[in-house]
Amino acid sequence: MSANPQHSDSLSAADFDSLLKRLASRIPAHCILTREEDTRPYECDGLSLYRSLPPVVVLPENEAQIIEVVQACKAFNVPIVPRGAGTGLSGGAMPHPRGVLLGVAKLNRILSIDPESATAVVEPGVRNLAISEAAAPYGLYYAPDPSSQIACSIGGNIAENSGGVHCLKYGLTVHNILRVRMVTVDGEVIELGSEAPDSAGLDLLSAFIGSEGMLGIVTQATVKLVPSPACARVIMASFPTVESAGEAVANVIATGIIPAGLEMMDKQATHMVEPFVKAGYDLDAAAILLCESDGTIEEVEDEIERMNAVFSQAGATRLQVSNSEEERLRFWAGRKNAFPAAGRVSPDYYCMDGTIPRRHLARVLNAISEMEHQYRLRCANVFHAGDGNLHPLILFDANSPDEVDRADKFGAAILELCVEVGGTITGEHGVGIEKINQMCVQFSRQELDFFLAFKKGFDPLGLLNPEKVIPTLSRCAEYGKMHVHAGQINFPDIPRF
Amino acid sequence: MEFVLSEMIDKVMTARASQRPVYIRGGGTKAFYGEPQPDASHATILDVTPFTGIVNYEPSELVLTARAGTPLAEIEDTLASNRQMLAFEPPRFGASSTIGGCVSSGLSGPRRMHAGPLRDFVLGTTLLDASGTVLRFGGEVMKNVAGYDISRLLTGSLGIFGPILEVSLKVVPRPLLEETLVLEVDEAEVLHHFNAWRSLPIPISASAWESHDGVGLLRLRISGSEPALRAARQKIGGERVDEAAAEDYWNSLRDQTHPYFQASPLWRLAVPPTTPPLGLGNMLIEWNGGLRWLGDGEVEPDFVRKAAARHGGHATLYRYAAPPSVPVFHPVTSGVQAISRRLKQELDPTGMFNPGRLSREL
Numbered sequence: 001m002s003a004n005p006q007h008s009d010s011l012s013a014a015d016f017d018s019l020l021k022r023l024a025s026r027i028p029a030h031c032i033l034t035r036e037e038d039t040r041p042y043e044c045d046g047l048s049l050y051r052s053l054p055p056v057v058v059l060p061e062n063e064a065q066i067i068e069v070v071q072a073c074k075a076f077n078v079p080i081v082p083r084g085a086g087t088g089l090s091g092g093a094m095p096h097p098r099g100v101l102l103g104v105a106k107l108n109r110i111l112s113i114d115p116e117s118a119t120a121v122v123e124p125g126v127r128n129l130a131i132s133e134a135a136a137p138y139g140l141y142y143a144p145d146p147s148s149q150i151a152c153s154i155g156g157n158i159a160e161n162s163g164g165v166h167c168l169k170y171g172l173t174v175h176n177i178l179r180v181r182m183v184t185v186d187g188e189v190i191e192l193g194s195e196a197p198d199s200a201g202l203d204l205l206s207a208f209i210g211s212e213g214m215l216g217i218v219t220q221a222t223v224k225l226v227p228s229p230a231c232a233r234v235i236m237a238s239f240p241t242v243e244s245a246g247e248a249v250a251n252v253i254a255t256g257i258i259p260a261g262l263e264m265m266d267k268q269a270t271h272m273v274e275p276f277v278k279a280g281y282d283l284d285a286a287a288i289l290l291c292e293s294d295g296t297i298e299e300v301e302d303e304i305e306r307m308n309a310v311f312s313q314a315g316a317t318r319l320q321v322s323n324s325e326e327e328r329l330r331f332w333a334g335r336k337n338a339f340p341a342a343g344r345v346s347p348d349y350y351c352m353d354g355t356i357p358r359r360h361l362a363r364v365l366n367a368i369s370e371m372e373h374q375y376r377l378r379c380a381n382v383f384h385a386g387d388g389n390l391h392p393l394i395l396f397d398a399n400s401p402d403e404v405d406r407a408d409k410f411g412a413a414i415l416e417l418c419v420e421v422g423g424t425i426t427g428e429h430g431v432g433i434e435k436i437n438q439m440c441v442q443f444s445r446q447e448l449d450f451f452l453a454f455k456k457g458f459d460p461l462g463l464l465n466p467e468k469v470i471p472t473l474s475r476c477a478e479y480g481k482m483h484v485h486a487g488q489i490n491f492p493d494i495p496r497f
Numbered sequence: 498m499e500f501v502l503s504e505m506i507d508k509v510m511t512a513r514a515s516q517r518p519v520y521i522r523g524g525g526t527k528a529f530y531g532e533p534q535p536d537a538s539h540a541t542i543l544d545v546t547p548f549t550g551i552v553n554y555e556p557s558e559l560v561l562t563a564r565a566g567t568p569l570a571e572i573e574d575t576l577a578s579n580r581q582m583l584a585f586e587p588p589r590f591g592a593s594s595t596i597g598g599c600v601s602s603g604l605s606g607p608r609r610m611h612a613g614p615l616r617d618f619v620l621g622t623t624l625l626d627a628s629g630t631v632l633r634f635g636g637e638v639m640k641n642v643a644g645y646d647i648s649r650l651l652t653g654s655l656g657i658f659g660p661i662l663e664v665s666l667k668v669v670p671r672p673l674l675e676e677t678l679v680l681e682v683d684e685a686e687v688l689h690h691f692n693a694w695r696s697l698p699i700p701i702s703a704s705a706w707e708s709h710d711g712v713g714l715l716r717l718r719i720s721g722s723e724p725a726l727r728a729a730r731q732k733i734g735g736e737r738v739d740e741a742a743a744e745d746y747w748n749s750l751r752d753q754t755h756p757y758f759q760a761s762p763l764w765r766l767a768v769p770p771t772t773p774p775l776g777l778g779n780m781l782i783e784w785n786g787g788l789r790w791l792g793d794g795e796v797e798p799d800f801v802r803k804a805a806a807r808h809g810g811h812a813t814l815y816r817y818a819a820p821p822s823v824p825v826f827h828p829v830t831s832g833v834q835a836i837s838r839r840l841k842q843e844l845d846p847t848g849m850f851n852p853g854r855l856s857r858e859l
Binding site: 114115116117118138139140160161163167168171172174175184188189190191192194195196197198199200201202203204206207209210211225227229230250251253254256257258295296298299301302303355356357358359384387388389422423424425426427428429430431435439442443444446447448450451453454455456457458460469470 | 555556557558559560580603609610613614616617626628630632633634636637638639640641642643644645646647649650652653654669670671673692693695696697698721722723724725727728767768769770771784787788809810811813826827828829830832833834836837839840842843844855856
């Protein structure tokens with residue numbers, strides 16, 4: 001097992017010109033962008049902290065053109081960075097300074113919706129929400145619903161293994177994709193998974209989902225559709241302490257209920273969003289829970305009753321149940337608009353994505369609150385409470401280099417705490433370039449090398465989205481040193497290089 | 498480090514140094530599954546059963562972590578005492594079945610079409626790799642996208658990347674209520690029913706259709722709250738089956754003690770659930786049409802494989818009497834095979850773990 005071959009810096013200007021010539025001869029001119037005013041919009045994804053101007057952006061219109069791009073890049077040993085809708089939050093689609101940015105947004109057709117098999121066949125550029133809209137006439141929808149679902153594409157969802165508010169009950173992207181058609185680094189088209197319940201051989205599909213564009217370019221996918229529930233209602237419950245809210249979450253699940261959605265917001269978060277959305281949140285509560293039930297009208301009534309009983313028992317100070325679809329959406333509006341609300345109260349915000357075993361919730365939230373003093377920055381917490389996925393929103397001003405630095409360190413400290421309590425640095429946003437240093441904390445060198453070896457199985461040349469996700473030995477060494485200089489070694493028991 | 502684990506590491510290191518293949522063994526109940534392994538006399542047998550015990554179980558977090566040698570029965574008993582279960586209902590081929598063997602084989606039972614396959618519930622694994630190093634992937638949390646999903650790659654890999662040492666699984670609450678309905682329908686009708694029901698919110702948690710002397714019977718298990726079952730009964734119709742008889746029936750499918758599974762050769766066809774009747778013989782149909790068993794005498798392997806492939810599925814020679822002349826698993830495409838071969842080469846460079854078990858080439 002060895003590190004990826006190095007290629008990027010050795011590319012000469014002459015080679016790059018030859019690559020452009022070859023692309024121009026195979027792909028329509030309007031699909032190739034090289035002028036700065038055209039390529040500038042592609043310099044970053046949803047995480048604007050990390051930018052790099054791509055020398056060329058190619059926006060193919062079909063699979064055949066994607067094959068051409070991949071083969072050309074292979075011939076000239078040029079890295080390829082795939083991009084969906086560019087809504088990612090970890091810099092996974094940040095361009096490579098010597099590479100081709102390959103956007104698949106133009107492959108945006110829904111090829112079929114089949115109510116008999118409850119599946120849809122779609123191209124990678126199809127927006128997440130567009131699938132559910134197209135399936136609605138059949139009483140079906142696509143369950144994973146990342147908060148960016150109005151804009152994000154299914155290709156990007158596959159790359160990131162996106163989650164969403166309803167994934168506690170309906171699963172993540174990996175649970176809802178049956179088949180992927182993709183172009184390999186050799187320019188060959190292969191299919192992983194199938195419309196059958198399983199496939200022969202290794203389960204490469206599951207390993208491919210969430211691989212952040214490092215194993216192949218998706219050109220088509222079959223997704224699972226599920227029947228739309230006849231009814232959905234949400235409980236909004238107030239709690240006097242974060243501990244009691246955490247206990248309520250544990251008790252609901254221990255009772256045998258899997259809510260359709262179970263979200264928590266702390267006081268800082270409700271105060272941040274309430275003026276913006278006027279959802280009617282209890283501003284005195286230390287934490288509020290939003291707990292949704294879906295199914296038939298009778299099922300929902302029955303479940304809401306059982307959920308309410310658990311919340312009262314756990315010490316809820318206020319309980320409200322949505323009585324109309326309008327009210328349900330209003331209760332959710334605050335949660336769904338937490339990010340934009342953060343953008344309103346602060347010039348910039350930095351969204352973290354750690355996941356923890358839920359029993360450590362109070363400990364982690366208390367530690368984050370102490371960190372607010374340590375780093376002199378505010379932090380609002382929204383939380384997929386059902387599955388332990390935290391989204392602390394660190395508020396800062398990017399015009400102040402010192403605040404950027406503190407926000408960065410604050411974020412890193414939160415992620416390392418997540419690892420310390422047995423969790424992970426990213427639940428659904430991906431590692432990308434943003435959390436690559438924290439990978440050195442979560443995994444041993446041998447584990448990272450195993451990942452690199454795995455990547456070589458798909459991409460022996462190391463051309464697909466290189467230098468993301470899996471840190472090299474020297475990068476981890478550098479990160480280790482930085483920590484020593486800052487005088488705060490968080491995990492003295494972890495081997496450092 | 499614990500003695501049992503250091504012993505296993507020693508065995509792997511020694512085998513590697515002496516270039517001997519390592520055959521990984523759990524409870525031995527699934528020895529029939531996969532390609533036949535050559536005589537074990539020149540191989541190192543790595544017995545995983547001493548590495549046993551539930552490491553962590555948090556009912557309110559819906560997660561259980563156990564060492565690979567832990568008996569499946571022990572895990573199921575522990576879950577049952579908290580009204581929880583393994584949603585994928587893995588087959589128990591015997592009392593000695595272990596959780597390691599269960600995950601390595603990747604087999605799911607009757608509830609699979611409703612709850613999802615085994616791999617959907619694998620949150621993390623610990624692997625003993627070819628260098629004798631203990632590696633940890635994933636973890637005990639539901640959502641985790643740090644690094645590649647190696648745990649799911651290991652699921653169903655039949656040990657070709659090394660022994661799984663420990664596994665963390667998502668567990669689920671038992672349904673509030675369950676009941677079984679039976680309907681008399683023929684094969685074409687039953688598949689038609691499944692197609693109509695698939696887009697409706699009917700909580701079918703298991704289905705099986707079988708035919709005797711030309712009379713087809715469909716059994717359906719429905720699960721959920723009383724209002725959900727009432728609505729499902731109305732839509733489906735049929736007769737209710739006595740609770741004890743129903744439980745025996747689903748267990749006989751799950752554990753494959755049902756007479757149909759005694760056939761040899763026995764083919765397992767996984768096909769898109771909407772696939773029409775295959776016309777290969779008298780089949781047992783599970784998973785709302787997605788899983789079809791064929792134990793109807795001697796059918797040409799090539800004929801079975803072509804029929805499955807024509808509809809976008811695959812056929813496994815699940816049980817066989819004599820070493821088969823054809824590959825046990827459906828051949829994969831050359832592109833997928835190339836990746837599989839490179840993965841084996843990268844992750845187990847000397848090819849020592851369970852050589853040939855998943856594919857003669859790997």
